[in-house]
Amino acid sequence: MAETVATMAAEQLAVERAYVAMLYDRLDELRAEKTAELAAVRRSESAGNHQNRAERDAFASHYEDRLAQLEAVDHRLVFGRLDTHEGDRRYVGRIGLATQDHQRLMVDWRAREAAAFYQATAQNHMGIRRRRHLILEGRDVAALEDDVLDPEMLDDEGVLHGEGALLAALNQKRTGRMSDIVATIQAEQDRIIRAPLPGVRVVQGGPGTGKTAVALHRAAYLLYEHRERLRKAGVLIVGPSSSFLWYIERVLPALGETGVVMSSLAELFPGVVAVPERDPQTAQLKSGLDMADVVARAVRDRQKVPAQAQVLRVDTHRVTLTPRIVKRARDRARATGKPHNEARNTFVKIVLRELTEQLGEHLNTTSGNVMDRSYLAEDIRQARDVRIALNLAWMPLSPQTLVDQLFSKRHYLESAAPHLDAAQIEALLRPAGSPFTVADVPLLDEAAELLGDLEQAGVRRRAESEREQRKATDNAERALQNMHQSLEDVGADGIVTASQLTDFNAATQHRMTAAEAATADRTWAYGHVVVDEAQELSPMQWRVLMRRCPMKSFTVVGDIAQAGSATAAHSWRDALEPFVGERFALDELTVNYRTPAAIAEAAVDVARAAGLDISAPRAVREGEPPVVSRVGPAEVVGSVLDQVRSELELVNGGLVAVIVPEDRVPEIGAALAEEMPGLVGAGVRRLDRQVVVLSAWDAKGLEFDSVVLLEPQALLDEVGGGVGNLYVAMTRPTQRLRIVAAAGLPDGLDRF
Ligand SMILES: Nc1ncnc2c1ncn2[C@@H]1O[C@H](COP(=O)(O)OP(=O)(O)OP(=O)(O)O)[C@@H](O)[C@H]1O
Secondary structure, three states: OHHHHHHHHHHHHHHHHHHHHHHHHHHHHHHHHHHHHHHHHHHHOOOOOHHHHHHHHHHHHHHHHHHHHHHHOOOOOEEEEEEEOOOOEEEEEOOOEEOOOOOEEEEEOOOHHHHHHHHOOOOOOOOEEEEEEEEEEOOEEEEEEEEEOOHHHHHOOOOOOOOOHHHHHHOOOOOOOOOOOOOOOOHHHHHHHOOOOOOEEEEEEOOOOOHHHHHHHHHHHHHHHOHHHHHHHOEEEEEOOHHHHHHHOOHHHHOOOOOOEEEEHHHOOOOOOOEOOOOHHHHHHHHOOHHHHHHHHHHHHOEOOOOOOEEEEEOOEEEEEOHHHHHHHHHHHHHOOOOHHHHHHHHHHHHHHHHHHHHHHHHHHHHOOOOOHHHHHHHHHHOHHHHHHHHHHEOOOOHHHHHHHHHHOHHHHHHHOOOOOHHHHHHHOOOOOOOOEHHHHHHHHHHHHHHOOOHHHHHHHHHHHHHHHHHHHHHHHHHHHHHHHHHHHOOOOOOOOHHHHHHHHHHHHOOOOHHHHHHHOOOOOOOEEEEOOHHHOOHHHHHHHHHHOOOOOEEEEEOHHHOOOOOOOOOHHHHHHHHHOOOEEEEEEOEEOOOOHHHHHHHHHHHHHOOOOOOOOEEOOOOOOOEEEEOOHHHHHHHHHHHHHHHHHHHOOOOEEEEOOHHHHHHHHHHHHHHOOOOEEEOOOOOOOOEEEEOHHHHOOOOEEEEEEEOHHHHHHHOOOOOHHHHHHHOOEEEEEEEEEOOOOOOOOOOO
16 A cells, blocks of 8 residues: 555656746747847847837836846645645746747636645635645756645545645755745745735734745735736835845745835935934934924924125126015915925025116106116026025925934024924034934925925036937947947937937936836835834834835734834834824734744743733744853853854855844954854845844844854843843754853743
8 A cells, every 4th residue: 555655656656747847948948038039129129210119118128127036936846736626726936927829828826726735624625626836946846735725635646645735845954045935835924925905913922933035025925916906006015124025025025026126224215324313311302293393393493594684796797685585485485384495496586576666766766767677687696695595595405414403502492492402402413524324314304395306406417418318329329330220220210319328328328217216216106004013113214115105015024022222112103193094904813923932932941031011923943942151251262162152053055144242243253253264144135045044123123043142131121121122032043042141040041
């Protein structure tokens, strides 16, 4: 009988191998087709009239996208098969595939026909008899695993048994990059992934419950299901740091989706890459919605009525700018409701008109001449005194200048923030020209809203682009000579002017994808926004994100218990209520796929001992409890080194993270790098090194095979007694946790 099962298994494996080989053949065929089509379009690209070129451009970019998608889905192209009660057989994979004559070969995992692969159970079989997992190695099928959803089939000797596809996926060594979970999405995750597009959906879940994975697969699902709408408007994914974005950036391309915009909180304002806000008090002060009023007052303070009348020279004449004139112009300009820089046009127009009037009357009485108003207006406009007075009263401002001056000039800050006391003002003040911090980003955004376009900058940009255009036309003139030959080659008539060529080059060089255009444009309205580690966001940061998606279509994932910043929310309701009231759906994920139970339980104990009221997710794996080494202060570095060495051996090619208090990252990083040259990375984008040294904040959202954690008490103290950072650090390992402590141990850890 055992032999029969083995024979059946071998037969089944052979069947699947043949099918999978055929799918890969089809994939290769499609790639070859698209490559040829793209080459043909490129060959003909430089010829024809403007419209033809635009069409060819569109084709080229379509073929490029499709080719990129076909290239990206090679790894585990197919992973499932559904056998229906009707005898239908359906393969499920990363994309949909069909034969040349449109016979379906494989269903896209996001299609409705594939949903049963994730959702069918023995109780609710959804018309499915058997679900088969295909576990691939390269392009070959390594193993099969069947879930029988029809009790009658349980006796069927042809049913295969193998290691669970899920456990196989979970036991893979970490690579420093997140991979997709498309082959093993669980039912509670799938329900969230396929939830409708509109509205705000919050996914709360403990560490390792797959929130990030779910958020990314949901983005891919929404792009598939609402392609037309979301392709144009785009999807924005916001994460806590650029190292986190680097960690997740390969997931969507592997799901066949490119062109999603990713941004950390530090990069949300185009043109500014903000540094961390080190002081929790300063961060706190900048985080509340009252800051929107502070920025609004700061802008209004820059619309000033002088205390006294000013005499201004216009050639040999004098005009007087009275407070009354300025006030009237200011009120009228404000009444337009336009942003500061745009309303300035109204202000300037009114003041110039009043002064022109004055000058006209003055000349009329002194010389009896009635002057042409347009000449007078020009004289007034050109006068240096007038220009200075106008700027003093209503200066055109960039958001960067406004925020820089707000925090570097005491009188601006005191006037704009009358509710703050002297110590708070002191905490906010800093030298002019200081780098912008993450907490400044929402203030810059607020300022940009209230200031509007800086016209001067617009003028400068236009002048620059005209200069560029002239240069490009000169180049094009020279290039034309060479072009004629290639135009003939593609059968074009060769009548192309230099400026057409310039246009064409500009169009191809700057053929921005929606994603690129969106990244550069602060006012871009996204179709959907995904926010990861959302528990960290301050009210002002939420305000920016709400502005980025006026339709308020959000997927928000996070864990309130992991909050590590001074400005984090205490509940989802607190975080979202100011923007959407009660109108958000809350889902919960309850299974921990990452951290072994023994480690997860220790982390929960520590969190509870620190007063955090949390429910622990159920862990899928057992594992060993953490091991704590108490050492003297002088032995700390040596002990960390020893632990890292032994962990490296134990995880055998996997990744070890050394999570240390923030101020010790450089010291420990350097000590390890010296002992283990070439193996150690520190900070952003070094997550694929075998050993990574980082702070708990930077470890947020990441995972490693083993973690060596230094001074848990210091991590606890890092956020003013909050346990979030320590809880995060303890829940990063997929296998092992080692703790080194010279200082005391937090409650809950002393039993190890
Ligand atoms: N259905 C699944 N199949 C396979 N692996 C999964 C599944 N769900 C989650 N995982 C894995 O579990 C790990 C944790 O997932 P993820 O990082 O998304 O969790 P998280 O909830 O965002 O964690 P944290 O809050 O700690 O950042 C990842 O390695 C992920 O690939």
